[in-house]
Amino acid sequence: MASSSCIVTTNLRTHLSPLLQSPPYAPSISQSDVAKPVARSRRLNKISRIAVNYKKFEFKAKSSMAEIATEKGKAQVFDSEEDLAVSLAKYTADLSDKFVKERGAFTVVLSGGSLFQSLRKLVESPYIDSVEWSKWHVFWVDERVVPKDHVDSNYKLAYDCFLSKVPIPPGNVYAINDALSAEGAADDYETCLKHLVKLNIIDSSQATGFPKFDLMLIGMGPDGHVASLFPGHPLVHANKQWVAFIEDSPKPPPKRITFTFPVINSSANIALVVAGAGKADAVNVALGNGQSSNTLPVQMVSPEGELTWFLDKGAASKL
């Protein structure tokens, strides 16, 4: 089941792809877990502890964040999940400005999972009014093959937590065709992407010929999976298709579609958003000295552009 942290307030209407209807209901994000402001002195103590722990890395400390430079990209470790959410909103809004100026469009790829809890600040002031939402085009890095109003649907999760709160034109939201089989939905999604590349809505990588999304906002599972690419599964090596299907996902539900690594890694920007101590081992394998018998999918994330990790202290606790 989708791990939504939103309160769903009313029934969701089923949508066609691309979506033709307007958001049917009002904002509903729960603020119950928003942290209280941390006193400055306590915060500084925490920063210096982070600095000591990370002395093996090159780091910079800002107000409530330590930045680690790794071979695989920039990792930012936030003092609290609240600080992470504030920074993620600014990062996303800044990239939106940049790509709207450069290309007249902003292509954003979402995952499922706890990402939306961390994205909550983007639907608040100032971004709700300042972001050029009309230029956004929204995709999914993976989707469960279930109806769009099903509790397991990543589309439903994104809709409830994010899309229903911002004025992105419904026609710019590319959900899967939920009337098809997993294989059919993957083919259909790939065809849709190819069409959008032809129209120059999605950029194309000159290096690889795969679509080049402006920003992927993706989560990671405790086992180190990203999208629906799981440790030890042959799909992690798929290198021809843009969108693949899986019918034996170890994380339920079993039927899903997923972007393949060549597409993920052609991105201009990837934010890996990881919160919670339950993910510390996989983070340590990816960024620290942790070992794993299989290469973890998250270790294979290596975009043409920039990779930025957004970690809270729990997720970074084993580094």
Ligand SMILES: O=C(O)[C@H](O)[C@@H](O)[C@H](O)[C@H](O)COP(=O)(O)O
């Ligand atoms: O199938 C899904 O749930 C997602 O699309 C998947 O890619 C998600 O991003 C990770 O599983 C992390 O999920 P959590 O953040 O909930 O752990």
